[in-house]
Amino acid sequence: MSSSDPKTRPKPGSWPPAPDAAPIPPSSWAKRTGFRPKFSGETNASDSGQLSLPPRPREPDNQPDLEAGRAPLVPVANGVQENQRVVAEKDQKVKKRKDSDGQPKGSSPGHNGTANANGHAGANGAAEPAPRRAARTEEAGYVLPQSTDDDGFVGRPSHMIYELRDTPGLVPIGLYGFQHYLSILGSLILFPLVIVPAMGGTSEDTSNVVSTVLFVSGVTTLLHTSFGSRLPLIQGPSFVFLAPALAIINSPEFQGLNGNSFKHIMKELQGAIIIASAFQAFLGYSGIMSLFLRLINPVVVAPTIAAVGLSFYSYGFPLVGTCIEIGAVQILLVIIFSLYLRKISVFGHRIFLIYAVPLGLAITWAFAFLLTETGAYSYKGCEPNVPASNIISEHCRKHISRVKNCRVDTSHALKSSPWFRFPYPLQWGTPVFSWKMALVMCVVSIIASVDSVGSYHASSLLVASRPPTPGVLSRGIGLEGLSSVLAGLWGTGSGSTTLTENVHTIAVTKMGSRRAVELGACVLIVLSLIGKVGGFIASIPPVMVAALLCFMWAMLTALGLSNLRYSEAGSSRNIIIVGLSLFFSLSIPAYFQQYGISPNSNLSVPSYFQPYIVASHGPFRSKNGGVNYVMNTLLSLHMVIAFLLAVILDNTVPGSRQERGVYVWSELETARREPAVVKDYVLPFRFGRAFRWVKWVGF
Numbered sequence: 166m167s168s169s170d171p172k173t174r175p176k177p178g179s180w181p182p183a184p185d186a187a188p189i190p191p192s193s194w195a196k197r198t199g200f201r202p203k204f205s206g207e208t209n210a211s212d213s214g215q216l217s218l219p220p221r222p223r224e225p226d227n228q229p230d231l232e233a234g235r236a237p238l239v240p241v242a243n244g245v246q247e248n249q250r251v252v253a254e255k256d257q258k259v260k261k262r263k264d265s266d267g268q269p270k271g272s273s274p275g276h277n278g279t280a281n282a283n284g285h286a287g288a289n290g291a292a293e294p295a296p297r298r299a300a301r302t303e304e305a306g307y308v309l310p311q312s313t314d315d316d317g318f319v320g321r322p323s324h325m326i327y328e329l330r331d332t333p334g335l336v337p338i339g340l341y342g343f344q345h346y347l348s349i350l351g352s353l354i355l356f357p358l359v360i361v362p363a364m365g366g367t368s369e370d371t372s373n374v375v376s377t378v379l380f381v382s383g384v385t386t387l388l389h390t391s392f393g394s395r396l397p398l399i400q401g402p403s404f405v406f407l408a409p410a411l412a413i414i415n416s417p418e419f420q421g422l423n424g425n426s427f428k429h430i431m432k433e434l435q436g437a438i439i440i441a442s443a444f445q446a447f448l449g450y451s452g453i454m455s456l457f458l459r460l461i462n463p464v465v466v467a468p469t470i471a472a473v474g475l476s477f478y479s480y481g482f483p484l485v486g487t488c489i490e491i492g493a494v495q496i497l498l499v500i501i502f503s504l505y506l507r508k509i510s511v512f513g514h515r516i517f518l519i520y521a522v523p524l525g526l527a528i529t530w531a532f533a534f535l536l537t538e539t540g541a542y543s544y545k546g547c548e549p550n551v552p553a554s555n556i557i558s559e560h561c562r563k564h565i566s567r568v569k570n571c572r573v574d575t576s577h578a579l580k581s582s583p584w585f586r587f588p589y590p591l592q593w594g595t596p597v598f599s600w601k602m603a604l605v606m607c608v609v610s611i612i613a614s615v616d617s618v619g620s621y622h623a624s625s626l627l628v629a630s631r632p633p634t635p636g637v638l639s640r641g642i643g644l645e646g647l648s649s650v651l652a653g654l655w656g657t658g659s660g661s662t663t664l665t666e667n668v669h670t671i672a673v674t675k676m677g678s679r680r681a682v683e684l685g686a687c688v689l690i691v692l693s694l695i696g697k698v699g700g701f702i703a704s705i706p707p708v709m710v711a712a713l714l715c716f717m718w719a720m721l722t723a724l725g726l727s728n729l730r731y732s733e734a735g736s737s738r739n740i741i742i743v744g745l746s747l748f749f750s751l752s753i754p755a756y757f758q759q760y761g762i763s764p765n766s767n768l769s770v771p772s773y774f775q776p777y778i779v780a781s782h783g784p785f786r787s788k789n790g791g792v793n794y795v796m797n798t799l800l801s802l803h804m805v806i807a808f809l810l811a812v813i814l815d816n817t818v819p820g821s822r823q824e825r826g827v828y829v830w831s832e833l834e835t836a837r838r839e840p841a842v843v844k845d846y847v848l849p850f851r852f853g854r855a856f857r858w859v860k861w862v863g864f
Contacts, residue, residue, distance in 0.1 A: 327678040329397065329628040329845055335684075342681035344519055345674050346689065349399060351522045351717045352664045353382060354702050356402035358710045359480075360658045363414050363774065366427035368578035368703055376699035377588040378402055378657050383689035385648035385661045390679045390686075394633055394641030395846050396624050397682040399667045400648055402659035404721060405473055405613045405804065406606075410434060410658055411777040412798050413602050415770060428593045435596035435653045438660050441606030442649030445614060445660075449643025452861030454614065455635040463728040463826040464739050465811040466619040468746035469612060469804055470665060470725025474718040475751065476803035480773040481718060484711035488571040491533050495712035498525035503716075519673055522713060529709055533573045542568045570708050582700025588693060590654040601791040605798050610649070610660065612804050614642050617663040619728050622828050624668050628677030630841040631831045637846045638830065640862040665724050666717070732826025739824065742814045750807035757801040760784045776801065 327333060327341065346353075357374040366374070378401070385400040414430055422429060448454045485492030502521035509517055517524065536542060547561035569575050621641060625632045633641070649660035671677055692698045732739055758775070761782035770778055783797025799805050815825065836842040847853050 325628060325677045326675040327681065329395075329677055329679055331678045332680050333678075338678060338681045338684055341674060341676040341678070342685035343688070344514070345670060345676050345681060346399070346685040347523055348519045348521075348670050348674060349664060349666055351713050352404075352666045353378065353399075353401050354705075355710060355714055355717065356404070356407060356659055357657070358703065358705060358707075359407065359714070360410055360414065361427065362707070363411060364427045364430045364658075365422075365425075368576045368700075369581045370427050371703040372578045372582045372696065372699040373586070373588070373592075374656070374658060374699075375702045376586060376693045376696060377592070377655050378659075379689045379699070380588040380693035381648075381652050381655050381657050381661060383686040383693065385651060386686040386689075387683055388648060389641065389644055389663075390683050391849055392640075392852070393644035394621055394637055395679065395848075396621060396633070396641075397628060397667075397671065397677055397679045398620060398624055398663045399682060399686075400645070400661045401664050402652075402657055403613055403616065403662040403664060404477075404718070405616055405662065406438075406609060406659040408473075408476055408777070408802050408804070409605050409609045409798070411774065412605070412780065412801070413437060415774055415777045415780075416602075416794070417778075417781040431593045431656055431658060432595065432597045433599060433602060434658050435593070435656050436598035437602040437606040438653035439596060439650055440598060440603035441610040442646045442653055442660055444607045444646070445610040445649060446643050446646025448611075448614065449639045449641070449646055450862055452636075452639060454639040454642045455861050457614075458618065458635055458638065458828070458830070460812055460816055461615055461618050462815055462828060463619070463731040464742055464815045465808070466615055467726050467728040468743050468750065468811050469615055469808040470619065470728070471722045471747060472725075472750040472803040472807035473612075473616075474720070474722030474725065475747070476754070477714070477718050479776055481711060481715040483773050485708060485715065488567065488706075488708040491529060491536075491571055491706070492708045492712040494532060495525055495529040495709050496715055498528055499713070499716045515673070522716070526705070526709060526713060529712075530573065530705070533571065533706060533709070537572045537574060542571045544568060570706070573704075573706055576704040576706070578703035579697065579700040582703075583696040585694060586696040586699075588655060590651075591656070593656045596653065601794045604795050606660075608799055608805060609802075610646070612808055613645070613660060613662045615808065616665055617642060617645060618828070619725075620663045620665055620668050622731075622830075623728070624671055624677075627668075627671050629845045631836065631839070631845070632829065633846055634831045634833045634836050636833060636862050643862065665721060669720065669724055729826070731828070733824045736820070736824050738818055738820050742811060742818065745814065746807045746811040749810055750803040753806045754801045754803050757783050757797060 327337070332338070354375060357371060357378055361371040361374050382399065382401040386398075389398060389400050390396070413434055419426065419430055419433075448457070482492075485496070499521050502517040502524055506517035507515060509515065545564065547565050618638065621638055622632055645660075645662050649662065652659060652661040726743075729739065729743070734740075754776070758779050760779075761784070762775075779797050779801040780794045783793065783801065785793045785796040785800075787793055831842060836846070
């Protein structure tokens with residue numbers, strides 16, 4: 166097929182062939198649940214994102230497949246699925262292009278074929294002759310679970326505006342790259358707005374860390390799209406590192422610090438991140454990650470990432486409640502934009518869905534500014550510059566605390582920040598290396614790698630011709646480790662890893678071009694040099710930050726659970742594993758966090774930081790204080806418990822590959838024979854030829 170034009174595309178034929186024998190009727194339990202076995206004549210997904218149906222389906226069945234967790238395809242009168250017709254009409258509006266190897270857009274040479282449960286086509290492209298009766302086995306069950314957007318477009322490259330290697334021009338790339346980064350703004354900037362005040366940093370420190378985050382994110386994104394997985398994934402401070410960072414910040418040895426506690430704690434964080442990042446780079450470039458992939462499946466990724474979002478419930482709304490009229494407005498606006506107004510398009514762009522976070526922030530900030538200027542939050546005779554501990558009046562103490570959370574003029578970050586500032590390595594001083602904190606971060610780096618595995622697979626199904634090979638994935642994890650070393654040297658307070666929210670952004674913006682991401686990364690580097698940009702971001706009121714984080718962490722939880730679509734989400738095996746992992750990921754850390762704390766104890770940290778001081782009172786009480794610190798801290802992290810339980814249960818409880826939804830990656834030798842796959846993942850500037858012998862890190 167030399168063209169992807171729907172007018173010249175041949176009509177769906179009788180492939181795959183209908184089974185010769187009548188299928189085995191389902192048993193009584195299958196009738197009750199609506200389960201239908203996957204015979205060889207069932208619908209399969211082609212690489213172009215279109216679907217081929219058997220010639221004459223016996224009868225339409227609209228009952229959802231509860232065991233497989235997906236709805237069956239609904240044929241229309243002429244034998245062509247309605248979604249296919251919509252995709253064809255959509256394809257006419259998309260700019261046509263051919264790959265340089267002469268293949269149509271979104272396809273790979275040498276295969277027509279069917280895709281399996283994770284979007285990976287057969288090695289030779291043509292499907293094997295189906296058996297007369299396909300039982301519900303691994304081979305018969307590998308069918309790509311088609312995801313559709315709000316308009317019903319199939320979730321394959323046919324609905325993307327620009328794909329991985331598209332370079333349509335500077336203006337379109339700039340426009341889409343800008344909206345891509347703007348829609349993921351919350352994930353980039355909110356991390357330092359949480360940890361710097363927790364370390365005792367000033368508004369000027371927050372501004373400097375924000376600028377450093379933008380700089381490191383731009384540099385590491387360029388490195389990743391060039392020498393990592395080469396997928397259009399933005400690198401930045403992941404929320405996976407937030408809980409262990411807060412645990413280190415609230416360590417007992419830092420509680421009595423006087424003077425500049427920010428730089429002291431930041432140097433400890435830098436040392437832990439550098440050691441953990443070197444460990445992650447070793448996992449990737451040594452090939453160990455390729456072996457570790459056998460243990461990582463959707464049933465493992467889903468509860469692990471979901472636990473990251475759920476673990477911050479004690480921080481979210483309790484801080485929003487300090488100024489409820491501002492925080493609630495922020496949350497409601499983001500919900501309204503992202504859900505109720507998501508289908509409204511302006512010039513073909515769903516502005517409310519794409520820009521829900523920045524629009525909600527701008528409107529709420531303007532609303533709070535008006536209330537501040539009109540005197541709604543006046544101090545009413547109380548002295549705002551006196552420390553809260555020295556205020557005698559109980560009324561003034563409560564009133565000033567509330568007013569400071571509601572006013573927008575309490576931060577002086579914008580005024581104090583310079584116009585130009587270059588973030589440089591070791592700007593906070595020489596890192597301090599502590600083995601116990603480094604060991605905690607090493608375990609967390611494994612969780613970050615698990616997060617990236619799910620992001621690589623999901624994004625590749627959207628923008629690339631095939632999923633990456635295990636070597637390409639290992640190469641990406643290795644480069645993330647090196648990127649995190651840079652983040653540790655520059656002092657961002659976090660490792661640099663793939664942002665999970667990026668996958669949702671790709672699906673919403675329909676922008677999959679790596680050139681757009683690279684151009685946006687260059688813009689980030691330029692913005693990081695303008696000190697006023699960091700000062701402006703650092704001046705966001707804390708209550709608005711908490712309100713945005715409520716939405717971001719909810720999104721992270723949902724994105725984690727969405728990995729279950731690659732498995733049989735209705736399987737009792739998977740339901741029990743995910744349920745146990747999520748429940749105990751909340752319950753076991755709660756035991757560690759509450760152990761040894763009396764109801765009337767007067768703790769020196771705010772209530773929303775109490776879960777992170779477990780190192781001082783946890784149940785582990787051995788003679789070695791370092792072991793106590795590591796065990797109490799690790800077992801109080803929700804994502805660690807979820808990961809351990811999910812890995813053990815998913816890899817010991819029997820289940821078919823289809824039921825488990827095992828991630829399928831492209832085979833190296835097969836990928837090398839397909840020019841489209843090579844062009845998607847091969848290193849630029851012929852750099853990969855020098856390392857062609859290193860099979861465990863790519864091509």
